[in-house]
Amino acid sequence: MINPNLLKRLTYAKYIFEQGKNFLNNKSPLFNSMSVLFFHDAAELFLSVIADKVSFKKPYNFMDYWKEAENKGKPLPNYNDLNTLNKIRVDFKHYGITPSYDECMECKNALVSLFTEASKDILGLDFSTITVSDLIEDINIKEHIKAAEKFKDEEDYYQSICESAIAFNYAEKVAGDTWHSFFIGKSYWDIKKIVPPVSFSGYISTNHTLQNNFRNIEKSFKEVQSVSEELIRNINALLLGVDIFEFKRFNFLTPRTYTDGKGVVRIGRGILSIYHNKVNFNHKNALFCIHFVIDTAMKIEQNPLDLVNINSPKLIKIKDEGAAFFQFIGNELKEAGHVSGGKEYRVLNIAYYRIPKPGVFYEILHQEEKVKISASDVEALE
Numbered sequence: 001m002i003n004p005n006l007l008k009r010l011t012y013a014k015y016i017f018e019q020g021k022n023f024l025n026n027k028s029p030l031f032n033s034m035s036v037l038f039f040h041d042a043a044e045l046f047l048s049v050i051a052d053k054v055s056f057k058k059p060y061n062f063m064d065y066w067k068e069a070e071n072k073g074k075p076l077p078n079y080n081d082l083n084t085l086n087k088i089r090v091d092f093k094h095y096g097i098t099p100s101y102d103e104c105m106e107c108k109n110a111l112v113s114l115f116t117e118a119s120k121d122i123l124g125l126d127f128s129t130i131t132v133s134d135l136i137e138d139i140n141i142k143e144h145i146k147a148a149e150k151f152k153d154e155e156d157y158y159q160s161i162c163e164s165a166i167a168f169n170y171a172e173k174v175a176g177d178t179w180h181s182f183f184i185g186k187s188y189w190d191i192k193k194i195v196p197p198v199s200f201s202g203y204i205s206t207n208h209t210l211q212n213n214f215r216n217i218e219k220s221f222k223e224v225q226s227v228s229e230e231l232i233r234n235i236n237a238l239l240l241g242v243d244i245f246e247f248k249r250f251n252f253l254t255p256r257t258y259t260d261g262k263g264v265v266r267i268g269r270g271i272l273s274i275y276h277n278k279v280n281f282n283h284k285n286a287l288f289c290i291h292f293v294i295d296t297a298m299k300i301e302q303n304p305l306d307l308v309n310i311n312s313p314k315l316i317k318i319k320d321e322g323a324a325f326f327q328f329i330g331n332e333l334k335e336a337g338h339v340s341g342g343k344e345y346r347v348l349n350i351a352y353y354r355i356p357k358p359g360v361f362y363e364i365l366h367q368e369e370k371v372k373i374s375a376s377d378v379e380a381l382e
Contacts, residue, residue, distance in 0.1 A: 002123055006049050007130070010119075013049070015132040017042035017111060018291060024108060025284075029098040036099060039107050040089045043082060046115060050076070050122055062086050069122075077117045081110030133290075136297045138351060139328075140170040140265075145297075148290050157281040162267050164289035165254035169265045171297045172233075173352030173360075242296055250292045253285050264358075313380035316362055316373070318343045323377030325366060326356065339366060339373065344381065 002010075020038030023031045040062075047065040051058045056068040063083055069076045085107040091097035099107075119127035133145045148163035237247045256268040320341040327336040333353055348370065349363035360375040 002053065002125060006052060006123075008134075009045060009049050010123075010127075010130050011132060011134050013042045013045040014115075014127075014130050015135060015294075016045065017115075018132060021108060022291060024101075024104055027101055032101050032104045033092040033098045035104050036085065036089050036092060036107055039104075039111050040085060043085065043111055043114065046118070047076075050074075050118060053123055074122050076114070076122075078110050078114045081106070082114060085110060132294055136294060137301050138170065138174050138297065140353070141167050141174065141293070141297045143167075144170065144265075145290060145293055148286070148293075152283065152286045152290065155283070157283060157286040160286040161254055161281065161289050164250075164286070164293050165257050165267065166265045167293045168250070168254070168296065169257040169259070170352065171293060171300055172236075174297070174300050174350070237296075241299055246288075246292055250289060253280055253289060259358075313362075314347055315381040316345055316347055316364070316378040317381050318345070318373070319377055319379060323373055325364075325371040325373050326361070327369075327371055333361075333372060336371065337366075345373075 016038055020035040020042060023035035023038060026032075044062060047062075048058055050069060051065065054069060054072045054074045056072055059065060059068055063079070063086060066076045066079045066082075084103075088099045088103060088107065092099065115127045119125050131146065131149055133142055133149060136142045136145065144163045144167035148160045148167060151157070151160035151163060234244060234247070238244060257265050258268050259265050318339050318341050322341040323339050324335045325337050325339050326333045328334075329336070333355055335356065345362075345364035345366070347362050348365060351361055351363070351372075352359070353361055353372075357374070361372040362375060362378065363370055363372055365371075
């Protein structure tokens with residue numbers, strides 16, 4: 001049984017390795033070379049876990065890991081292949097010599113073999129069960145991205161991409177997804193109420209000309225709203241350091257989502273590119289969507305709130321009647337105490353949760369502990 005600290009470091013190693021694979025997908029000489037740097041860092045972190053597990057001192061030279069492990073009776077595989085990876089890294093990093101795409105692919109395959117065999121023989125675990133989604137803190141994002149990984153492994157790429165779309169919706173909420181509240185949508189029937197009735201022949205009807213005009217106004221309003229929302233989403237993505245071209249690709253591949261009355265994110269069934277071209281349902285695109293969500297979620301969780309959502313409050317005041325506060329007990333957010341009314345707190349984070357009730361929650365520091373307060377129980381001060 002491997003201890004949690006070592007397991008977390010293995011997760012980091014796998015994440016770095018996945019980043020290298022993403023660079024390799026580009027196939028340009030520079031990006032090929034960048035992938036080798038990631039592969040080498042992932043290998044070194046993985047081997048440091050081996051060193052701690054087998055109990056030998058981490059060597060200064062990369063290739064000495066094989067010698068140290070051999071001395072402990074735990075031989076490591078793929079010495080020649082990893083020696084080649086090390087030389088390619090040195091050639092690029094110190095001399096600017098770029099490897100070929102095929103050489104980089106061989107390095108990637110060698111690393112897969114090292115991870116698989118050494119994990120099984122020395123660490124006693126299946127490396128494929130380590131998922132980088134464990135690096136995500138938000139339970140809603142993690143739940144659906146794990147589902148996306150599961151469907152991908154089962155080759156159900158359509159469901160995998162849908163789960164990634166749902167996970168990203170929750171990631172937007174964690175970031176402070178206020179762009180949908182910039183405009184208050186009015187349906188035709190709401191707008192119709194302000195049209196004056198016209199009486200004729202003993203009946204009261206609505207002025208049809210005005211109705212048609214309001215239909216046209218509403219159509220134009222929705223078009224402006226759609227463009228504005230898309231622009232704001234792009235700005236938020238850029239502020240997070242998200243590659244805008246990857247963001248566009250993700251939006252093209254994934255169906256639209258919506259949040260129902262219970263706060264559950266669901267897939268919309270509109271006319272979208274993904275439904276017209278089923279060739280998009282493949283392993284490469286499903287994997288891309290998973291990695292995109294994980295990377296974005298990690299950036300959101302690590303970035304200050306006010307960089308992502310300028311409209312979210314930085315300082316809040318508990319309403320006069322006081323408020324319950326919540327904490328995670330296991331994997332569930334549960335009521336853990338009460339805060340007196342009138343107290344002011346600095347907002348540490350913001351998130352959207354379905355349980356115990358759907359809505360936005362603010363994270364505050366109460367009696368030196370991080371707790372969650374429902375946005376409905378506070379007033380924004382700044």
